[in-house]
Amino acid sequence: MPDFVSDFMQIALEEAKAAAERGEVPVGAVLVNKTGEILAKSGNRTEEMSDPTGHAEMFVIRQAAARCRSPRLNDCDLYVTLEPCTMCAAAISFARLRKVVFGAYDPKGGGVEYGARFFTQATCHHAPEVVGGVEEKASEALLKEFFEDLRD
Amino acid sequence: MPDFVSDFMQIALEEAKAAAERGEVPVGAVLVNKTGEILAKSGNRTEEMSDPTGHAEMFVIRQAAARCRSPRLNDCDLYVTLEPCTMCAAAISFARLRKVVFGAYDPKGGGVEYGARFFTQATCHHAPEVVGGVEEKASEALLKEFFEDLRD
Numbered sequence: 001m002p003d004f005v006s007d008f009m010q011i012a013l014e015e016a017k018a019a020a021e022r023g024e025v026p027v028g029a030v031l032v033n034k035t036g037e038i039l040a041k042s043g044n045r046t047e048e049m050s051d052p053t054g055h056a057e058m059f060v061i062r063q064a065a066a067r068c069r070s071p072r073l074n075d076c077d078l079y080v081t082l083e084p085c086t087m088c089a090a091a092i093s094f095a096r097l098r099k100v101v102f103g104a105y106d107p108k109g110g111g112v113e114y115g116a117r118f119f120t121q122a123t124c125h126h127a128p129e130v131v132g133g134v135e136e137k138a139s140e141a142l143l144k145e146f147f148e149d150l151r152d
Numbered sequence: 153m154p155d156f157v158s159d160f161m162q163i164a165l166e167e168a169k170a171a172a173e174r175g176e177v178p179v180g181a182v183l184v185n186k187t188g189e190i191l192a193k194s195g196n197r198t199e200e201m202s203d204p205t206g207h208a209e210m211f212v213i214r215q216a217a218a219r220c221r222s223p224r225l226n227d228c229d230l231y232v233t234l235e236p237c238t239m240c241a242a243a244i245s246f247a248r249l250r251k252v253v254f255g256a257y258d259p260k261g262g263g264v265e266y267g268a269r270f271f272t273q274a275t276c277h278h279a280p281e282v283v284g285g286v287e288e289k290a291s292e293a294l295l296k297e298f299f300e301d302l303r304d
Contacts, residue, residue: 052247087242115275116268123267
């Protein structure tokens with residue numbers, strides 16, 4: 001049996017690398033249904049799209065929901081290279097995702113294990129299973145390289 | 153001098169009414185620049201667009217940012233009939249909005265005065281001025297009527 005988690009995280013990492021090449025913060029995401037079919041994949045596109053909500057997670061959720069013609073994506077799983085921020089955590093909850101697998105932890109901007117910890121709030125009405133730290137080093141390395149290059 | 157706050161909330165209320173007529177939760181929003189020009193207005197379109205992120209605030213932020221060709225909307229103000237949820241609060245922060253004026257408070261799903269209280273989190277890197285309870289009764293009445301009709 002192939003290691004699906006690792007496979008999907010590799011695809012998310014490719015999206016993150018492509019984002020960096022476009023000058024975007026290198027975060028990538030893949031949204032998968034319960035049979036393992038990829039419904040959407042994307043990197044960050046905040047600058048390209050002039051969209052303050054343009055995180056990778058938001059694009060894959062919106063694209064997959066449009067494709068499924070439903071604002072609810074029950075039994076679907078999200079793979080993303082960085083801990084989702086608070087905005088994306090709430091969007092994940094609204095979309096009723098089953099599971100979120102993420103790479104690097106984000107103490108400064110995360111909303112799952114840090115900050116608002118949205119899934120633990122009384123105002124959160126659906127919480128997915130969460131697995132953090134998958135391909136953590138590769139995810140972190142992309143972000144570190146990007147921000148080091150910015151400072152040069 | 154006209155009462156701009158009241159004028160903009162009336163427009164947001166009209167968007168909320170139009171949302172109800174489309175079968176959407178009646179919330180409406182208007183985004184205005186510092187000279188009082190309306191950059192975008194919208195109601196909720198979650199069901200119509202099959203978009204779990206399809207809140208009124210998200211549409212006006214994305215539309216205004218696209219129009220301004222920038223993911224940052226400094227000096228712009230948001231008028232919305234319901235306290236923003238946690239997702240929208242974070243989007244407001246990312247967009248660098250100057251001020252948020254909202255109608256009804258939302259103890260069950262709000263993210264400004266309730267729940268995650270996102271603007272008070274250490275992971276929130278820009279907090280707007282917030283004014284709640286403007287046209288509160290009219291905003292609440294629309295929501296109450298909508299949910300009562302659903303139960304009939």
